[in-house]
Amino acid sequence: MRVAFSYLDRQFTEVEAIIADIRGLVASGDYTLGAALSQFEERVAKLVGVRHAIGVNSGTDALMLALQASGVGPGDEVLMAPNTFIATLGAIVATGARPVFVDVDEQHTLDPARLPAAITARTRAIVPVHLWGNPADMHAIGAIAERHRLAVVEDACQALTAAIDGRAVGGFGDAGAFSLHPLKPLNVWGDGGVIVTDSDALAAQVRLRRNHGLRDRDTVELFGVNSRLDTLQAIVGNHLIDRVTAITDKRIEHARRLDAGLAPLREFVRTAPRRQGVRHVYQIYVVRARQRDQLQRFLVERGVEAKIHYPVPLHLQPASRALGYARGDFPACETEADEILTLPAHQDLTEAELDYVVEQVGRFYRR
Template sequence: MSTSMNVQYSYLPRQFAEVDQYIEDLRQLVATGEFTLGPFVEKFERKFAAFIGVKHVIGTNTGTDALILALKAVGVRPGDEVITVPNTFIATVGAIVAVGAKPVFVDCDDRDQIDVSQIATAITCRTRAIVPVHWAGCPADIEAVMTIANDHAIPVVEDACPSVGATVNGRSVGTFGKVNAFSMHPLKPLNVWGDGGMVVTDDDEAAEFLRLYHNHGLRHRDHVQIWGVNNRLQPIQAVIATRLLDRINEETEIRIRNARRLDTGLSDLGNVLRVTRRPAGYREVYQLYQCSANRRADLLAFLIARGVEAKVHYPIPIHLQAAAKELGYKRGSFPVCERQADAILTLPAHQFVTIDQIDYMSEVIHEFYAKPVVSVRKVC
C-alpha cells in the first residue's frame, strides 16, 4: 500500500481559487445595474444554446424550477400521471408533485438508468409525460425512450440536470425531448455560485410560454399576458456560468480520463464490486462516479479511514421515502433499484483528482477485499 492520501469529494474551493477573473466579470455586471434578466442572462442563454445545439434556452433560478417549468410547458396538469424512476434525486419527483401530477415509477436497468422495457406497460390514459433521468451524468437509453414516447404520442421531458456535456451518438442529452431541464447546482458539471438552471427546447410555442411564465407572465413591464411566477436565472449566476462554459469540455475530459482509469483499476473485482457498463457512442460526464459494492457499509468506512471521501447517492430510493407513502409502493416494488440503493458507492473522480489519487483509491479497495471477512458467532 502506498502512502496514505486525502482524496476530497468537494472540489469547489480549488475550482474557484483564482477568483479575480470572476470578480472582474462581476464588476462589469455591477457597472450596468442589470440585476434582473438583461444582457448577461441573454448572453449565457445564447452561449449554452450553441453549446448543446438547441434553439431556445431559458435560464431559471434552479434545476428544480427548470423541471417544473418543462412539465408545465408540455401540458402536465393536476391529476395527470408522469413516468419516471425511483433512483434519482428528490427534485425529479418533487417537480412532478409540484405541478399536481402523480409520479408513476418504473425500475432502473443494470446501468442505473430507466429500464425502457418497462415504460410501455406503465402507460395509461392519464400519462402525460415521461421523464428519463440521465443519472449521475451518464445518459439513459434516450433513443429507445423517444421511440416508445413517439409511438404513444407522449412528450418526453429529459431530466438532464446532472449531465451538461453528455452525448448519445454525438447529440447532446437534453435535446431529444420536447422540453428539457438542466441544473447548475454547485456540484453539477456546469456549476455556479449558488443555484441555477436552464429549460431548453426547439419548440417555439413552448419557448414563448416559458419566457412569459418564468417572469410573472409579463409581456412588457406594464402588460401581463398570462399568470406566471418568478423563476428567473440571476445575472450573477449567468456571469459565472458564461465563463465556465469556456472550459467545461476540458474539465469533462479529465473526469472521463479518471473514470476510465478507475474502471480499469477495479475491473478485476467483478465478484465483489461491479463497475457500470459503458455503452459505445455514449459520452458520460460523471457528475458522480458510481460502482456497486458488496459489504458497502464496511467498504465506505474503510475508504473514509484511509482518507477517501466516498459517498452514497442514495441509500433510500424515492418510493421508500416517507413522502412517497401515498403512492402505494413498498419494498420489492422495484427490486433492481433497491439492490442498487443497498450497494451503490460514489468515489471522487472529478477534474481535481490526480492519477496518483485514482490509483490510490483502487489500491485501497483491493486492500479491503483482500482482507478476510470476520464473522462473529453469537454465544447463547
C-alpha cells in the same frame, strides 16, 4: 491521504475577471434578465446544439417549468424512475401531476421495456434522468413517447455534455433541464438552472412562466413564478462555460483510470457495462460493491470520501407514502440502492489520489 468527493476550492478560477464583470454589472444595474443572461443562454444553446436555452433559478425549477410548459398539470401522470435525486420527483409534484414510478435497466436508467405497462389514459409525460451523467436510452424512450403522444422532459441536471451517438442529451426530448449547482461541471456561485428546447412555442412558454407570466410590463398572460437566472450568475456562467467540455473530458479520463485499477477486483466491485456510442460524463462515479457498507466505512476511515447516490429509493421515502408504493415494487432500484457506492472521480483529483482510492478498495477485499 484524504480524497474528497468534491474540491470546490480547487475550482477557484477566474475570480478576479468575474469580479471585474460584476463591478460592471453593479455600475449598470442590469441585475435581472440582463444582457449577460441572454449571452449565457445563447452559449448554452450552442453547447447543447438546440435552438433555445432559458436560464432559471435552479435545475429543479427548470424541470418544473419545462413540464408545465409541456402542458403537464393536475390530473396528469408523469413517469420516472425512483432511483434519482429528490428534485426530479419534487418538480413533478410541484406541477400538481401524479408521479408514477418505473423500474430501471442495467444502466440504472429508466427501463424502456417497462414503460408501456405503466402508461394509462392519464399519462402525459416521461422524465428520463441521465443519472450520474449516464444517458438514458433516449432512442427507445422517444419511440414509446411518440407512439403514445407523451411529452419527454429530460432530467439532464447531472449530464451536461453527455451524448448519445454524438448528440448531446437535453436535446432529445421536448425539453431538457440542466442544473448549475456548484457541484456540477458548469456551475455558478450558488443555484441556477437552464431549460433547453428546439421548440419556439415551448421556449416562449418557459420565458413567460419564469417571469410571472408577464407578456409585457403590465399584461399577465398566465400565472407563472419568479425564477429568472440572475444576471450576476450568468456572468459567472459565461466565464466558466468554455471549460465545461474539458472538465467532463477529465472526469471521463478519471473514470477510465478507476475502471482499469478496479478491473482485477471485478469479483467484488463492478461498474455497469459501458455502452457503445454513449458519452457518460461521470458526474458521479458509481460501482456496485460486495459488502458495500463495510467497504464504505473502511474507505472513509482511510480518508476516501465514498458516498451513496442514493441510499433510499424515492418510492420508499416518507414523503412518498401517499403515493401508495411499498418495498418490493421496484426490485432493480431496491437492489441497486443496497449495492451502489460512489467513489471520488472529481476533475481536479490527481492521479496519485485516484490510485490511492483503488489501492484502498483492493486492501479492503484482500484483507
